[in-house]
Amino acid sequence: MVPTSSLNLADLHQLGRRLTAAATAAMKDSSDLGPTELLVLECLYTVGPQPVGTIAHRTGFAQSRVSTVIAALRERGLVELSTDAADRRRTIAKIAEHARTQAHHARSRDADPTLRQLLPEASDAEISQTLAALGNLHAALGKAAPEPSEATNG
Numbered sequence: 001m002v003p004t005s006s007l008n009l010a011d012l013h014q015l016g017r018r019l020t021a022a023a024t025a026a027m028k029d030s031s032d033l034g035p036t037e038l039l040v041l042e043c044l045y046t047v048g049p050q051p052v053g054t055i056a057h058r059t060g061f062a063q064s065r066v067s068t069v070i071a072a073l074r075e076r077g078l079v080e081l082s083t084d085a086a087d088r089r090r091t092i093a094k095i096a097e098h099a100r101t102q103a104h105h106a107r108s109r110d111a112d113p114t115l116r117q118l119l120p121e122a123s124d125a126e127i128s129q130t131l132a133a134l135g136n137l138h139a140a141l142g143k144a145a146p147e148p149s150e151a152t153n154g
Contacts, residue, residue: 018118026114031102036061038102040069041078041095045103049094051084078102 007015027035036059043058044050052070056063070093073079078099084090095103111134115127122130 022114022118023111026109031105033102036065036069037073037078040066040073041099041103044079044093044095045100049082049092051090051092053090055093073099 024035027038031038033041039059039061040055043055047058050058052066053063055061055070056066059066061069070079070081074081074093078096080094080096082092082094084092112127112131115131115134116122119127119130
């Protein structure tokens with residue numbers, strides 16, 4: 001007999017949405033950039049220059065959304081664009097040198113305060129265990145970027 005868990009797929013989906021909402025709210029409080037802009041910058045910061053389609057795949061956002069965000073970041077001088085030497089039809093986005101600080105800040109913010117807000121009754125040990133479990137899950141899932149259709153369909 002296969003053991004059953006107390007978490008069904010609907011619960012898992014709702015958990016993902018709640019965690020996303022909490023992280024989004026925390027990101028909004030820390031920067032004049034929106035969460036999508038911060039995540040696109042973070043992607044460029046950690047991976048390096050890449051085409052819009054690759055950024056969309058890595059972040060899980062729709063390609064049209066990433067294109068819009070890249071255009072806005074370029075207008076603000078945070079992203080530089082160039083033509084792909086291997087395929088002149090593709091545009092390569094690169095984080096501007098002075099934007100690295102914002103990307104680093106967004107990446108280095110600790111999730112602990114946000115999790116404590118979500119779970120005000122949890123003990124320090126429970127928060128530590130939850131952060132460790134979420135960190136392990138993130139590491140395991142981070143080995144492969146999400147499929148865009150999976151990450152963007154509501």
